Amino acid sequence: MDLRYGTNPHQQAAGALPAHPGRWPARVLRGSPSYVNMLDALNSWQLVREASRALGRPAAASFKHVSPAGAALAGAVDPVTAELYGVDPDRVGALTSAYLRARDADPKSSYGDFAALSHPVDAELAELLTRVVCDGVIAPGYAPGTVESLGRKKNGRFLVMEADPAFVPPRRETREVFGLQLTQQRDDRELSASLLDDLVCGALPAAASEDLLLGLTVLRYTQSNSVCYLRGGQTLGIGAGQQSRVDCTRLAGAKTDTWWLRRHPAVRSLAFRPEIRRQDRINWQIRFVEGDLTPDENARLSAALAAPAPELTDDQRARWRAGLDGVAFVSDGALPFRDNVDHAHRHGVAYIAEPGGSIRSAEVADACREHGIALARTGLRLFHH
Known part of the structure; x- marks a missing residue:
């Protein structure tokens, strides 16, 4: 399989080959992966597959730079997350709930993430993925029509990969570093x-x-x-x-x-102007929580709000954290x-x-x-x- 490029765009002629001919752990349905895309996809798929098997519920992960920004099992979506992503917390499906909960752990880092799901992507989750800034997804299957709708995201560059849940990796794994092959038993x-x-x-x-x-x-x-x-x-x-x-x-x-602290009433009451995008709202919420805004940031936050920001003192932060x-x-x-x-x-x-x-x-x-x-x-x- 040809890859768009290696770890960086200047590292060309990148490719991927199965350890055993003909045995691929996943296939590309839409888009063209890079080297890092493949690392994110394969690591995140293993995480959600193992989590779901161990705990008996759908699992999701939001990956960035070969580590999870967040991971979660299916469960209740709290009002803060539901409001941010425009969903009804009482009606959201299990798989969508898992991804929303995973993404909300660190939504600043999840910007442009790689999503992984333990179960086939349904129409509800596919619709959500089209609305968030996400670079790709890997799952063991897709409901009819979802691959096509996801494939139109990012002008056709959104990466859609299908994992093979029956794939069994070899017991030993090898990587090459600076002309040296390193081999070890897989951590199974x-x-x-x-x-x-x-x-x-x-x-x-x-x-x-x-x-x-x-x-x-x-x-x-x-x-x-x-x-x-x-x-x-x-x-x-x-x-x-x-x-x-x-x-x-x-x-x-x-x-x-x-x-x-993003659940604090003062943060929830920040009244953003309608044109302020979701990710900008998230970033401003986090900077407001952190409490060390520069004078320039204070001016830009005020311009993004329809009403003055409420007070959130160090003492209020400390008392809320204690809860x-x-x-x-x-x-x-x-x-x-x-x-x-x-x-x-x-x-x-x-x-x-x-x-x-x-x-x-x-x-x-x-x-x-x-x-x-x-x-x-x-x-x-x-x-x-």
Whole structure:
């Protein structure tokens, strides 16, 4: 298969070949993929397939730069998300709900995402995809007429891929780096609730176990170091690719706070002018939440509003953040210091799953007991590079 270009447009003559002749994991129905498109498609498809199989519900992911911006199971769509995307929360279908919840985790990053669905795309979801800024989609099938409608998006450049749910990858995988072939056994360890059996402290309700299991699946396909915060079957904040794990924890925690603060009455009451587009509204909501607008940004935000912005003080932000609780936290590698727990606690975390095995694991467990956080040790590292 010819690709439009490699990782960057100047890297030409890009292509893709199956590891075993004739055995393709997915096929292109519309559009022409790039190298990164293929990485996003194949990684995101594996994530949603595994999440759906493990948890028994439709799953969706919103991918950017070979890591998920968000991932979710089908579930209730809250009023903030429903209003933003113009859907009726009481009538939205399961698959559409999964994608909306995945995309709303970090809607700033999901701009121009690659969407992945565990189940065939129906007419409702196809219609939504035509209305959002999205570069492509991968799913195991498409309802009649949906490929054609999606294929018209982006002047025919929207990428539509169909995954083969029966495809079984080879046990060993190989990549070439700087003239050297690296080979390893594929990470095919089954992710199940039994990984949470080693409960060091606290208790895990069924909903928390589901969130932790979803988090493990998400991090298996997120660039390491990685952590994620989850609640209610969806990610709230994902931190990826940081050299320091606590930096990753803080980054994902800041995204979690932003997700929660976007539900604050002051943010919901921002009255944008009708001509202001959805993504611009999202970006302004986030900047308003962050609270460090430059003078130029303040002027541009005022111009985008039909009425003056309400007050949102630091004290109001702090009091609203304190209302977030019941959050699950998952780390792809062992927590090396208790500072990860201390920071996670600030973002409503009540449940943690991590491999354990650090020389300071006892301090990590003590921190969890101190903060009243349940801790499960999985014994399984999930680095992804």
